[in-house]
Amino acid sequence: MARFCVKCGRENVELIGPLCIDCYLETKELVDTPREIKGKICKICGSEWAEGRWIKHRDLTVSPVESVIYREMSKRIKLDPNIEEFNYSITNQYSDPNGHSFIDIEFKGRIKGKEFRVIKTISLKVDKVVCPDCIKKKSKYYEAIIQLRSKTEGSLSPEKKNVFESFFDREAIENLSDIAEGKEGVDYYFIKKSVARRIVSAFTSSVKDVKVIETYQDETIRNGKKFAKLVISVRI
Structure with a gap:
């Protein structure tokens, strides 16, 4: 059939x-x-x-x-x-x-x-x-500062600044809320502590003879928990 x-x-x-x-x-x-x-x-x-x-x-x-x-x-x-x-x-x-x-x-x-x-x-x-990160950027909110300075007396050279910034990937750039340049060096303000720490870790893994000190400032208590800004001093 x-x-x-x-x-x-x-x-x-x-x-x-x-x-x-x-x-x-x-x-x-x-x-x-x-x-x-x-x-x-x-x-x-x-x-x-x-x-x-x-x-x-x-x-x-x-x-x-x-x-x-x-x-x-x-x-x-x-x-x-x-x-x-x-x-x-x-x-x-x-x-x-x-x-x-x-x-x-x-x-x-x-x-x-x-x-x-x-x-x-x-x-x-x-x-x-508007996402939370962009709201924070517009208000210049930050949780961490990387203070880039020279180990020797005097101002930070452009060459050293450029070397450090070469470790900024896309996530780091998107996480920046502000940059302040002064006579002694540059302060980089980051929305997240984890991003700031990751940059410094990558930098010190590749560049030797770097002095790093972590401190905290502006400590407050929110919902019963301590919160403070992270300050990472990087001297090269």
Whole structure:
């Protein structure tokens, strides 16, 4: 008995269940996506709120909003089990007359060697706020100071300053809330103590004959816990 597609009646063709491949592609929902994507990004630095914390935006090939979209899609998309190859891309972002935002996403793939293409329109709600780190930067908040000084009498040379700053990676630069240059040297103000300590540790691991002293200032009590600014004196 010949096998045939129950929809179009074609015989002696490859079937997926009761349907030929063409009818399967035509009638089945190959890609199931969320109707709406929600997110939150910092309008200053582009950080994204995800998994209960702020994540710095690192991929410069996509915008912060696109990063939210791709992150949510990777978690919530459902694919037909017969899909062999698959990729997708954002083809359009727009707003309706009422100000509601939408995206069009194009999905491409193969089932049994046959190509398919699907476009889905998804509602987009991405709130643009100011993250805590940027609020702290704007207010010049800091938890640690690195005081860079010369071991010998006189001012700090530009060469020594440049060597020290060469150890500043992207995280360190983003964590800086202020820099104060004076006759004796430079003070670097950091939002987080851990970042300041990491920079000094990396510097002293590579540069010898450096004197480092840690002290604390402006001690206060918050919610029953002691808190103080960390001051790291680095003499080179």
